[in-house]
Amino acid sequence: MSQKLTIQKRPRNAGATREAILQSALAAFARSGYDGVGVREIAQGAGVTGVLVNRYFGSKEDLFSAAVEIAFSDDSLFTGDASQLATRLTDAVLVKTDKAAEPIDPLLLLLRSASNPRAATILRDSIASHFERPLRSALTGRNANERAAMILSFFAGLQLFRKVIGAKALTDGNRADLYASIMAAFQSMIGGG
Amino acid sequence: MSQKLTIQKRPRNAGATREAILQSALAAFARSGYDGVGVREIAQGAGVTGVLVNRYFGSKEDLFSAAVEIAFSDDSLFTGDASQLATRLTDAVLVKTDKAAEPIDPLLLLLRSASNPRAATILRDSIASHFERPLRSALTGRNANERAAMILSFFAGLQLFRKVIGAKALTDGNRADLYASIMAAFQSMIGGG
DNA sequence: GTCTATAGAAAGATAGAC
DNA sequence: GTCTATCTTTCTATAGAC
Numbered sequence: 001m002s003q004k005l006t007i008q009k010r011p012r013n014a015g016a017t018r019e020a021i022l023q024s025a026l027a028a029f030a031r032s033g034y035d036g037v038g039v040r041e042i043a044q045g046a047g048v049t050g051v052l053v054n055r056y057f058g059s060k061e062d063l064f065s066a067a068v069e070i071a072f073s074d075d076s077l078f079t080g081d082a083s084q085l086a087t088r089l090t091d092a093v094l095v096k097t098d099k100a101a102e103p104i105d106p107l108l109l110l111l112r113s114a115s116n117p118r119a120a121t122i123l124r125d126s127i128a129s130h131f132e133r134p135l136r137s138a139l140t141g142r143n144a145n146e147r148a149a150m151i152l153s154f155f156a157g158l159q160l161f162r163k164v165i166g167a168k169a170l171t172d173g174n175r176a177d178l179y180a181s182i183m184a185a186f187q188s189m190i191g192g193g
Numbered sequence: 194m195s196q197k198l199t200i201q202k203r204p205r206n207a208g209a210t211r212e213a214i215l216q217s218a219l220a221a222f223a224r225s226g227y228d229g230v231g232v233r234e235i236a237q238g239a240g241v242t243g244v245l246v247n248r249y250f251g252s253k254e255d256l257f258s259a260a261v262e263i264a265f266s267d268d269s270l271f272t273g274d275a276s277q278l279a280t281r282l283t284d285a286v287l288v289k290t291d292k293a294a295e296p297i298d299p300l301l302l303l304l305r306s307a308s309n310p311r312a313a314t315i316l317r318d319s320i321a322s323h324f325e326r327p328l329r330s331a332l333t334g335r336n337a338n339e340r341a342a343m344i345l346s347f348f349a350g351l352q353l354f355r356k357v358i359g360a361k362a363l364t365d366g367n368r369a370d371l372y373a374s375i376m377a378a379f380q381s382m383i384g385g386g
Numbered sequence: 387g388t389c390t391a392t393a394g395a396a397a398g399a400t401a402g403a404c
Numbered sequence: 405g406t407c408t409a410t411c412t413t414t415c416t417a418t419a420g421a422c
Contacts, residue, residue, distance in 0.1 A: 009387085009388060009389070010387085010388070010389095011387095012387045012388075013387085014387070017387080017388090032308065032310075033228075033308030033309075034308075035226075035228040035229065035308065035309075036228065036308050036309060036310075038414080038415060038416080039415080039416065039417085040414095040415085040416090048387095048388075048389090049388075049389065049390085050416080050417085051388070051389070051390090051417090051418085052387080052388065052389090054416080054417060054418080055387085055388090059416080059417080060415095060416070060417090110358075111304070111307065111308070111353075112307065112308035113308065114304065114305065114353075114357045114358070115225065115226030115227075115228065115229050115304070115305035115306065115308060116226075116228075116229060117225075117229075120357065120358075123358065124358055124359055127358055127360070128360070128361070132360060132362070136362075142370070143366075143367075143370045143371075143373075143374055145361075145362040145366055146362050146363070146366050146367070146370055146371050146374050147374055148362065149354055149360045149362035149363045149366075150351070150363075150374060150375060150378060152350075152354060152360070153347065153350035153351045153353065153354040153355075153360075153363070154346065154347045154350050154378075155350070156350045156353055156354065157345075157346035157347050157348070157349045157350020157351070157353065158343070158346045158350070160304075160307070160346065160349055160350065160353070161342055161345060161346040161349065162346075164307045164313060165303075165307070165313070165316065165317055165320055166317055167320070167321070167325060167342045167345070167346075168321070168338075169325070169329075169338040169339050169341065169342035170339070170342045170343075170346070173336075173338055173339050173342075174336075174339070177335070177336045177339055178336075178339050181336055181339050181340055181343060181382075182343065184381070185343060185347075185378070185381060185382055188377070188378060188381040189374075189378055202405085202406060202407070203405085203406070203407095204405095205405045205406075206405085207405070210405080210406090231396080231397060231398080232397080232398060232399085233396090233397080233398090241405095241406075241407090242406075242407065242408085243398080243399085244399090244400085244406070244407070244408090245405080245406065245407090246398095247398080247399060247400080248405085248406090252398080252399080253397095253398065253399095
């Protein structure tokens with residue numbers, strides 16, 4: 001009767017465990033920010049204990065680095081057909097992030113973790129290489145660097161007010177009016193030389 | 194020789210002490226965010242110990258509420274002459290926050306504290322009443338609510354990329370080009386119906 | 387490969403002396 | 405009115421059993 005068979009242990013599979021931890025971390029950092037989530041909570045989301053997080057990633061900070069690299073690896077918003085850029089960005093702000101089970105949102109992760117100095121440093125470098133550079137390359141005309149940074153700033157600001165602050169005008173307002181206004185603003189920044 | 198005269202105690206002055214704590218909290222929350230600073234550190238900045246913070250404000254959360262109310266009490270950016278709104282906003286982004294010893298920056302406080310759920314709730318309410326409402330009143334034309342939220346989003350996003358992320362294009366780029374680009378974007382949002 | 391148990395640090399909050 | 409000292413909780417990280 002003293003058998004410990006009641007304790008459920010995860011099957012031994014290092015690769016799958018590591019990936020599960022990474023996905024859990026991605027979601028947790030986007031939901032609660034670097035300081036707002038503990039290693040225990042991340043581990044629980046992956047069905048393991050906190051020990052394995054440090055075993056596979058070394059430390060919480062190293063885990064955050066790995067999660068950021070994955071979160072920022074998708075630059076499809078900014079590469080590709082430049083003539084559809086305003087539409088893609090507006091859709092990303094208004095439609096993709098509507099209310100459905102949002103996937104891992106890189107900008108939410110950014111916003112909620114940037115208050116930690118070590119996390120901010122990690123984020124700074126990844127933002128520049130993964131987002132600023134491709135967007136700048138997609139722009140034509142003068143001041144492409146400045147306009148790329150402006151477009152990213154606007155994109156991030158919209159998500160901040162929509163998903164973090166919860167500004168009513170951006171969450172409950174008339175959808176068509178909102179779409180037109182945001183689209184016009186993006187086009188002004190993209191087209192302007 | 195056992196006299197405790199070597200221990201420096203702050204003169205007894207409740208009002209001044211309370212104000213010193215509040216100013217220290219304002220600066221600390223803007224610098225490190227709600228989670229990034231402790232009651233002890235705030236107290237040290239005011240020359241007292243952590244006890245008095247809780248004595249005067251009840252809890253860290255209540256102190257944060259008091260600090261937010263002060264940080265968001267200045268709405269002069271959004272009230273006043275609407276025809277100069279774009280200039281005021283652009284100046285606020287580029288000039289006021291240049292590199293000099295910035296005063297307490299409300300948006301920096303917002304950005305760095307929004308990851309904490311309780312802080313986010315406090316911020317949400319203050320943003321709406323102190324910033325969204327006056328800006329909406331200053332706008333003419335259609336969709337004033339949506340455009341007001343858009344303008345605030347852009348303003349916040351620029352500060353995020355300039356001061357938190359440190360995007361080079363916004364910190365080291367050509368000043369005149371940057372000024373013109375940002376001004377044009379603001380004017381597009383302000384003027385558009 | 388994964389667990390339990392715990393060490394060590396730091397946080398918010400409180401009791402009680404002066 | 406302000407302090408020192410301490411309680412309690414929570415966190416990251418590690419040691420060692422299985």
